[in-house]
Amino acid sequence: xxxxxxxxxxxxxxxxxxxxxxxxxxxxxxxxxxxxxxxxxxxxxxxxxxxxxxxxxxxxxxxxxxxxxxxxxxxxxxxxxxxxxxxxxxxxxxxxxxxxxxxxxxxxxxxxxxxxxxxxxxxxxxxxxxxxxxxxxxxxxxxxxxxxxxxxxxxxxxxxxxxxxxxxxxxxxxxxxxxxxxxxxxxxxxxxxxxxxxxxxxxxxxxxxxxxxxxxxxxxxxxxxxxxxxxxxxxxxxxxxxxxxxxxxxxxxxxxxxxxxxx
Amino acid sequence: xxxxxxxxxxxxxxxxxxxxxxxxxxxxxxxxxxxxxxxxxxxxxxxxxxxxxxxxxxxxxxxxxxxxxxxxxxxxxxxxxxxxxxxxxxxxxxxxxxxxxxxxxxxxxxxxxxxxxxxxxxxxxxxxxxxxxxxxxxxxxxxxxxxxxxxxxxxxxxxxxxxxxxxxxxxxxxxxx
Numbered sequence: 200x201x202x203x204x205x206x207x208x209x210x211x212x213x214x215x216x217x218x219x220x221x222x223x224x225x226x227x228x229x230x231x232x233x234x235x236x237x238x239x240x241x242x243x244x245x246x247x248x249x250x251x252x253x254x255x256x257x258x259x260x261x262x263x264x265x266x267x268x269x270x271x272x273x274x275x276x277x278x279x280x281x282x283x284x285x286x287x288x289x290x291x292x293x294x295x296x297x298x299x300x301x302x303x304x305x306x307x308x309x310x311x312x313x314x315x316x317x318x319x320x321x322x323x324x325x326x327x328x329x330x331x332x333x334x335x336x337x338x339x340x341x342x343x344x345x346x347x348x349x350x351x352x353x354x355x356x357x358x359x360x361x362x363x364x365x366x367x368x369x370x371x372x373x374x375x376x377x378x379x380x381x382x383x384x385x386x387x388x389x390x391x392x393x394x395x396x397x398x399x400x401x402x403x404x405x406x407x408x409x410x411x412x413x414x415x416x417x418x419x420x421x422x423x424x425x426x427x428x429x430x431x432x433x434x435x436x437x438x439x440x441x442x443x444x445x446x447x448x449x450x451x452x453x454x455x456x457x458x459x460x461x462x
Numbered sequence: 463x464x465x466x467x468x469x470x471x472x473x474x475x476x477x478x479x480x481x482x483x484x485x486x487x488x489x490x491x492x493x494x495x496x497x498x499x500x501x502x503x504x505x506x507x508x509x510x511x512x513x514x515x516x517x518x519x520x521x522x523x524x525x526x527x528x529x530x531x532x533x534x535x536x537x538x539x540x541x542x543x544x545x546x547x548x549x550x551x552x553x554x555x556x557x558x559x560x561x562x563x564x565x566x567x568x569x570x571x572x573x574x575x576x577x578x579x580x581x582x583x584x585x586x587x588x589x590x591x592x593x594x595x596x597x598x599x600x601x602x603x604x605x606x607x608x609x610x611x612x613x614x615x616x617x618x619x620x621x622x623x624x625x626x627x628x629x630x631x632x633x634x635x636x637x638x639x
Contacts, residue, residue, distance in 0.1 A: 357518040364481050364512030365584060366536035368504070374530075375520040450500035451482050 202410045253327065262321035269307075269330050273300045276338045284345040287458050294442030299341070302434035303333055306427050314423050332403070332424060333431045336388070340432040341439045344384035348440055349447065351376040352454055359454075369452040370444055377440050384436055388429050395425065464631040465620045471636070473620040474515075477590050480618070482506060508536045511586040513594045516570075517577035524568070524576065525561040531580065542583060550579035554605070570597035578606055591619040600625070 205213075217239060224232045256264060277295040281287075307330050311320040320326075352359060352373065362372035395401055400408070403424045407417035447455050465473045478484050479491055482503030491498045493506045519527050525544065532542040544561070551558060554575040560568060568576070574597050581589060589610075595603040603625055610617050611628055619626060627633050 355518075355520075357514060357516065358520045360481075360483060361512065361514050361518035362520065362531065362534075363483075364507060364510060364514075364590070365531060365580065366508055366534045367531075368535065371534045375522070451485065451503060453483060 253323075256327070257323045260319075260321075260323045265321045265323045265326050268323075268327060269303070270300070272327075272330060272334055273303065276334045280338050280341050280345070283342045284349075285459070286345065286349065290446050290455075290458060291443070294446055295341070295439060298435050298438035298442055299334065299337055301438065302431050303330055303337065306333060306431040306434075310423070310427055314427075329424070329427075333428055336428045337432045337435045340384040340388065340436055344380040344436045344440055345443060347383045348373075348376050348380035348443055349459070351379055352447070353459075356454060363452055369448050370441075372452070373444050373448075377444070380440055381433070381436055385429075385433060388432060392425050392429065395421070401425075463616075463618045464626050464633045465618065466622055466627070466633055467636050474592055477512070477592060477618065477620065480506075480590060481510065481512065509586055510588045510590055511581035511584040512590045513574075513577045513581055513592060515592045515596070517573040519565040519573065519576070521566050522564065523561070524563055524565055527565055528580070532583075537584065540584065546583060547579065550582060554579060555602075571599075571602070574598060575602070578609075582609075586615070588616045589613075589618070591617065591621075593621055594619065595621070595623065595626075 217235075221232050221235070224230075224235065256268060273296060276299055277292060280295055280299075281291050307326060308320055310329055311317055311322070311325060315325065317325065355376070358375065359372045363369065391401075401421055404414075404417040404421040407420060408414060412420075447458055449455055465476065467473060475484070479486055480493070480498070482498055482500070485500075493502075494509075496502055498506055520530075522530075525547070528542075528547055531537060532540060547561070548558060550556075551560065556572060556575055556579075560572060560576070565573070574594065578594070581591075595606055598606075603623070607625060607628060610619065611630065617631075619631070
């Protein structure tokens with residue numbers, strides 16, 4: 200069983216819905232018509248490319264190409280993560296890249312080997328979408344965690360110094376910020392796990408059901424995906440923050456204010 | 463040593479220099495005959511207990527905050543227990559219920575006394591105190607002043623309060639630029 204195809208005329212009719220959307224935005228003077236057009240344009244371009252090269256990558260299904268593709272995804276995730284946290288790129292790019300890459304590689308291979316138990320663990324049509332799912336989520340949580348961490352480190356600097364002056368190492372003195380950052384970053388994941396299925400069907404399931412899968416199979420995938428996403432985000436979060444502590448303070452353990460001047 | 467110079471003359475900055483939060487622009491600072499540098503500062507800090515003006519405890523339950531501080535690698539050798547903390551609470555007239563309160567809701571005077579409990583339990587050889595009795599009444603103050611007067615620790619205290627000008631404290635009322 201396969202998903203019903205969408206024909207060219209169908210696609211065009213779908214895109215036609217943008218016209219009344221623009222009209223409404225214009226009438227209500229909401230002022231984001233231009234932004235919407237740019238966003239739609241980018242979406243068409245980006246997904247169009249993704250469609251084309253994924254088709255070839257899946258056909259080729261070469262382990263090296265697949266892994267290289269994942270490395271690229273991680274690099275883009277790391278770049279956009281730092282940019283979105285308004286931190287300086289240079290010092291944090293490599294640590295962020297590592298903090299995203301290591302857990303993702305571990306989790307994806309665990310997923311393929313132990314959970315889905317496929318023979319070819321580099322299989323493109325599983326490796327790439329699942330890594331994408333994990334990275335998307337990890338990216339979100341890492342941005343929140345980094346922001347929250349440096350925010351409290353700035354706001355509660357006195358507490359940090361008080362602990363430092365009473366015997367703490369910088370890791371120990373920064374631990375309250377670390378805990379707070381992880382709690383804040385992971386809260387949405389926790390909430391979405393607890394309410395999944397009540398309001399809307401989650402993405403993986405929806406996709407599989409549309410693709411013709413049995414709902415029970417779709418549910419199994421969804422549960423596994425939520426667990427690996429949670430695991431991966433938590434691990435990446437902790438690594439990311441430990442690296443941030445390493446790089447975010449000078450050799451006298453003082454917060455490195457240079458990190459905040461926008462690059 | 464008592465630093466009682468006017469506001470804005472750098473008393474708190476001096477404490478920050480000793481703690482290595484800032485590096486001196488010129489010259490050097492010796493601690494036990496060794497220069498304070500980025501390399502030595504961790505050793506130096508392990509010998510200091512510090513009370514900041516607002517006693518900046520992290521947010522959390524008082525009992526847990528104390529447990530965390532005594533769980534620092536540098537403090538683990540200290541014989542700390544809730545019983546010892548409770549002894550200090552009794553000594554400083556603090557109610558036992560304070561252990562279950564959050565550090566963010568306790569009063570300034572209580573914070574200061576908790577801060578004193580902390581530095582007495584830490585039992586370091588050097589105490590850096592920044593306005594350590596500003597939120598206390600005369601009777602409470604006297605207890606801590608007596609403690610400092612009778613200790614053989616090195617104490618550097620910032621305070622404008624004349625009651626701190628006691629023997630054997632050396633009072634400095636102005637820094638020469």
